[in-house]
Amino acid sequence: MASLAARLPDNAPGDFYVDRTCIDCDTCRRIAPEVFDHGDGHSYVRRQPDGEPQRLRALMALVACPTASIGTVRRTNASEAAAAFPETVDENVSFCGFTAESSFGAWSYLVRRPAGNVIVDSPRAAAPLMKRIEQMGGARLMFLTHRDDVAEHATFRRRFGCARVLHADDVTAATRDVERRLEGPDPVRLDDDLLAIPVPGHTRGHSVLLYRDRFLFTGDHLAWSEKRRRLVAFRDACWYSWTEQTRSMERLLDHSFEWVLPGHGGRWHAPSAAAMRQELERCIAWMRDQG
Numbered sequence: 001m002a003s004l005a006a007r008l009p010d011n012a013p014g015d016f017y018v019d020r021t022c023i024d025c026d027t028c029r030r031i032a033p034e035v036f037d038h039g040d041g042h043s044y045v046r047r048q049p050d051g052e053p054q055r056l057r058a059l060m061a062l063v064a065c066p067t068a069s070i071g072t073v074r075r076t077n078a079s080e081a082a083a084a085f086p087e088t089v090d091e092n093v094s095f096c097g098f099t100a101e102s103s104f105g106a107w108s109y110l111v112r113r114p115a116g117n118v119i120v121d122s123p124r125a126a127a128p129l130m131k132r133i134e135q136m137g138g139a140r141l142m143f144l145t146h147r148d149d150v151a152e153h154a155t156f157r158r159r160f161g162c163a164r165v166l167h168a169d170d171v172t173a174a175t176r177d178v179e180r181r182l183e184g185p186d187p188v189r190l191d192d193d194l195l196a197i198p199v200p201g202h203t204r205g206h207s208v209l210l211y212r213d214r215f216l217f218t219g220d221h222l223a224w225s226e227k228r229r230r231l232v233a234f235r236d237a238c239w240y241s242w243t244e245q246t247r248s249m250e251r252l253l254d255h256s257f258e259w260v261l262p263g264h265g266g267r268w269h270a271p272s273a274a275a276m277r278q279e280l281e282r283c284i285a286w287m288r289d290q291g
């Protein structure tokens with residue numbers, strides 16, 4: 001729970017505040033950009049919510065914050081905000097909210113499918129979220145893009161019996177009992193509408209998940225930068241090999257998709273698969289320049 005005594009001095013006066021425990025994960029700024037802004041190594045409340053819709057967004061940020069660094073001076077019931085997750089992104093794809101500190105606030109997603117729901121990367125196993133997912137049919141698969149964003153995978157496995165999928169090169173002691181290990185560099189069909197694509201680079205065993213040739217869940221491989229107005233990869237957070245990551249990005253040109261849904265960074269919906277391809281080519285050219 002956020003502490004008023006640790007309230008950051010740059011917060012705008014009023015009910016909402018961010019305290020000193022903020023890890024600067026960006027989640028609140030993406031959920032409620034009209035309220036939260038980027039300070040020096042942390043987020044802060046730039047402007048108090050104006051009206052009920054903005055207040056609900058600010059409360060959703062409070063609920064989603066991985067470190068409980070957002071608080072309100074007045075006693076507040078956040079149950080409506082908690083019930084807003086999973087929040088629809090498009091069609092049957094939703095953002096889970098409830099990010100985990102061990103994943104540095106990485107975003108995870110729920111895909112509702114007649115053949116069984118899929119969770120992409122592990123959210124925090126918060127009771128309201130678990131209950132909502134249960135009401136939505138539970139989960140058959142948990143696709144883990146890479147070793148950093150596995151959070152509370154074991155709790156989800158126990159609750160829903162979902163088979164966890166992770167590339168063998170990213171299995172660690174914490175994930176050694178996952179039900180399915182992907183092997184090698186080639187794409188693996190998990191179901192008619194689900195394709196796992198190994199993309200080594202950020203980590204050695206990073207994979208992305210392509211759903212219905214429309215939605216690409218990209219973990220920490222690829223994201224949209226609102227500031228640069230283009231697709232980016234994280235050069236400063238490339239733990240394995242930038243050269244490999246560039247090659248992996250080139251291989252994504254073999255696939256068609258319109259959505260990029262990352263763990264960190266912005267998501268992007270291209271106007272068409274052709275427009276996405278054009279942006280991907282631009283990103284690859286930039287990556288080559290970074291050497």
Ligand code: SF4
Nearest residue numbers: 022023025026028065
């Ligand atoms: S969501 Fe929480 S930890 Fe992340 S930037 Fe906002 S206040 Fe900080």
